[in-house]
Amino acid sequence: MLNLIRNEWMKLLNRPGTYVMAGLLVLAVIASAVIMLFINSTLESSDEMTWQQQLEMQNEQQSMMEDGGQGFMASPEEVIAINEYRLANDLPPNEMNSMWNYLETNAFMISLVGLFAIVVASGIVAGEFSWGTIKLLMIRPIARWKILLSKFITVATFGLSLVGILVVLSLIMGAIFFDAGSAVHLTYENGVVQESSIIAYLAKIYFYSSIDVIMLTTMAFMISAVFRNSSLAIGISLFLYFIGGTVTGFVGMYFDWAKYSLFANTNLAMYEMGPILIEGMTLTFSVVMILLYFILFMVLAFTVFTKRDIAA
Structure with a gap:
């Protein structure tokens, strides 16, 4: 198995596109730093209020709003409670020029990692059929499921490697x-403001953001193995990647059964940052649904790949 994985990595590293994807990720991280530095320089020249004055002004604005927060906005009660806690305990919020805010902002780049992982997953099986090299794999005395598993592990480790590059370079x-900023993260739960480590918070955000990528990559891998068509796998996966969550959110406004959709559950960050997409959903429910979909994709991929005849 280790030899198979090593061979798959050798194939991957021999493709110029692999280095292009890694290079684009590095450039994106550097570009985000440049943009934030430019924004910070602009804000610093125009902002003369202290952080205490800013929070007090924000509290006044929030107190005039209707209670209950809408959409992705926190409720006025939550905002005011956290601001008052900061003022009472002399805990300034992390500004735009803090390292922690920069790391939190860069979490969105996991979507870019997802695009790259989907491209690799879509071609790692279908490409063998397109190039005719699948016959060379099949004549070797190795079980088909081991060949497919080695390819999936390669895709998974490739995606994790890109996430590692993103995290390390961002740090x-x-x-x-x-x-440096403040290493304290405040949350509002059951009417009480609680302190936690911002490192643990960011670790959750990066992990939760990776779940969507993992599931779409698995779907692309399954389509590649079942239909042997990389273009189809890329097209379907990217289409669902960009609109799946939006459509599910719209349907969920009217039908509770939308919570059983894959895209209603992949955004685990909603349990950390809010709001919950559909009332009644829990973290345990979403994890179970993700596991069920993952098993379904893998069973389809391995069943079709091991049973279907290789075309001449």
């Missing part, structure tokens, strides 16, 4: 160009 850029 380096954040430490060099941004202030």
Whole structure:
């Protein structure tokens, strides 16, 4: 198995596109730092209020709003409670020029990692059929499921490698160009403001953001194995990747059964940042649904790949 995985990695590293994807990710991280530094320089020249004055003004604005927060906005009660806690305990919020804010902002780049992983997953099986190299794999005395598993592990480790590059480079850029900021993260639960580590919070955000990528990559891998068509796998996966969550959210406004959709459950960050997409959903429910879909995709991929005859 290790030899199979090593061979798949050798194939991957021999493709120029692999280095192009890694290079684009590095450029995106650097570009985000440049953009934030530019924004910070603009804000610093125009903002003369202290952070205490800013929070007090925000509380006044929130107190005039209707209670209950809508959409992705926190409720006025939550905002006011957290702001008052900061004022009472002298805990300034992390500004735009803090390392932690930069790291949180860069979490959206996991979507870029997802695009790259989907492209690799879509071609790693279908490409063998397109190039005719699948026959060379099949004549070897190795079980088909081992060949497919090695390809999936390669895709998974490739995606994790890109996430690792994103995290490490973001930490380096954040430490060099941004202030340390506060390592305290505040949450509002059951009417009480609680302190937690911002490192643990960011780790959850990065992990939760990766779930959507993992599931769409698995779907692309399944389509590639079942239909042997990389273009189809890329097209379907990217289409669902961009509109699946939006459509599910719209349907969920009217029908409770939408909570059983894959895209209603992949955004686990909603349990950390809110709001819950459909009332009644829990973290345990979403994890179970994700596991069921993952098993379904893998069973389809392995069943079809191991049973279907290789075309001449």
